[in-house]
Amino acid sequence: MFLSVLLVMMMMVRWTEAGYTGTVLSHTSKDVQGNIHTTVHRFKFGHSSCGELESWLCSGCTQKIDESSGEWCLREYTTWGSWSFNYYNYGWYYGIYWINNRNGISSPVTQMFVEGRKRSDINRPNSSPQTGILPVMRVPSNCQRNINLLTFDPDGDHVQCRHGSGSDECSTCTPPSVLSLSSSCSLSFSPTNSSDEGSYAVQLVMEDFPSQTINMTDYTGSTVSINSSSSMSRIPVQFVFKVDPAAPSCTAGEYLPRFLPPTPEHGAQFFINVNEMIEINIRAEATQSVITELLFSGPFNMIKNSSGSGNFTLRWTPSDSQNDDNESHPICFVVQATASSSIYQSELRCVIVRVGNIPFIATPSPPKTSRLTVLKLKISTTLSLKDNxxxxxxxxxxxxxxxxxxxxxxxxxxxxxxxxxxx
Structure with a gap:
């Protein structure tokens, strides 16, 4: 039996009010009791302003994450409940429109495929890959830029990306002409002409594949085998890529902010417990522009602080009330700077915060960087260091x-x- 669950949010707005800037959906399978399991669905979506977003979405059912004033607002909608072992589609079709873009995308389609049958290798249903992105990513037209998406999978599966295709992944499926995409989820932009400047709608699909042949069992006890070429989850990763006017220099640390220690490396893993606060320190420099803000995507109740130009802190305390335990939470961020009327962004960095006693998962390191795992713990002992x-x-x-x-x-x-x- 195929169970199709579709959450539909429809509110028609005029094209002049278009303001959609992307989304990332994900799901995590947790407690298993008999043929029932608990699943948490998380929806992060962007709009051109918080006010416009509130005008069409249910009041009070979302939480604000962050915003870039005058450009975008990022909010989160979370649901959780008990499901039988099955597979289904979950998502929505918007009655709104993308912001004006160069590749002619108008109506967004955001839907994820959830593999909810029990896996033989982990004895519970699959969880989707975890990733994050900001609603608007930008780069000067004359500068090379790679966007390495976070590709963390809670079950240790292989993760790949592709452009959306078909009516359940995009209504108009034209990829941005200025970006090239690798299956390993890296987007590459090469210097281009000023005629290519402007905003582009990016509509990606991220999928996870088992590393070996496994059996999948549904609520009736029926079992099928799938191999490493069969995707188990499909989640949308959508955002706006903005090509800005050329910068006087593309050297990181001049106009484009450059990260400095102790900023964590891309792909770093942090392990904490519920009710334990994590603090992420971020530092950046730009000698020819003025650093103005840190922009991030992460848990909605994460607190952002600045302690002087280029010095920022993200703090978050997971809680049981938000179903944060035994879950992996992606946090992505950029530092933004200005010079005259121009805006410049740093590279994108993402980390994973793993809450509770869950296994370590090795993730591929991006090129020329190291992977870092950070644990906050306290061990008390009366033993002397010298003798014990x-x-x-x-x-x-x-x-x-x-x-x-x-x-x-x-x-x-x-x-x-x-x-x-x-x-």
């Missing part, structure tokens, strides 16, 4: 493994009290 180094190292290793790191890690306690971990 081995015992303390074992206690730290045991706690790291309990938090989800692989059992073959090597822990070394340094003389200054810091800890070095290798695998």
């Amino acid at each position: 180094k081995d015992k303390i190292e074992k206690a730290i290793k045991d706690e790291l493994i309990r938090r989800g790191l692989p059992p073959d890690i090597k822990v070394r306690l340094l003389s200054d009290g810091s800890v070095k971990v290798n695998n």
Whole structure:
């Protein structure tokens, strides 16, 4: 039996009020009881302003994440409930329109395919890949830019991207002519002519594939086998790519902001527990422009602060009331700067915050960068470092493994009290 669930939100607006700037949908499977499992659906969607968004969407059912004044507003809509083991479509067709764009996309279609049958390898239904993007990504027309999307999968599956195709993924499926897409979810922009400047609608689909042949069992007990060429989830990743007028220089750190330490690397994983606060410190520089703001996509109750030009902090405390436990939460951000009337963005960076006692998942490192896993923990002991180094190292290793790191890690306690971990 095929179960099709479609959430429809229809409110017609005039083309002059067009303001859709993209969305990312995701789902996470959690508790399993018999033939029923709990699934959390998260919808992040952008519009040209918070006021316009409130005018057509249900009042009070969404939470604001962040906004770039005068350009976009990002909000989140979350649902959770119990489902039988089955597979279905979940999403909506908007009665609104994309902002004006160069590739002629008008009506957005946002729908995800959920594989809700029980997997034989993990004994629960599949969770979709986790990713994030800002509603508007921008680059000067004369500068090279790669956008490496986060490709984290909670089940350790292989993740690929493609352009949307077909009526359930896009109404008009014309990809941006100025972007090239790799299957590994990297978008590449090369310097182009001023005639190509403007906004483009990007409509991608992210999919996950099992690493080996597995069995899928539905609520009736019927079982089928799928292999590594069969996608299990399809989620939309949609945003606006804006090609701005040429910059005086494309060197990172001059007009285009450049990230500095202690900004986490792209793809870093953080492990925390419910009711435990995470603090992400972000630092950037731009010598020929003025850094004005940090823009991010993440949990709606994340707090953003600035402590001077180019210094920012993101803080978040997950809670049971928001179903944050045993879930992976993507956080993506850019730093934005201005010079005269021009706006410049840094590269996109994304990290994953994993809440609760869930396994460590290795993710591919982007080119020329390292992967970082950050754990916040406290271990108290009356043992002296001088005489009990081995015992303390074992206690730290045991706690790291309990938090989800692989059992073959090597822990070394340094003389200054810091800890070095290798695998």
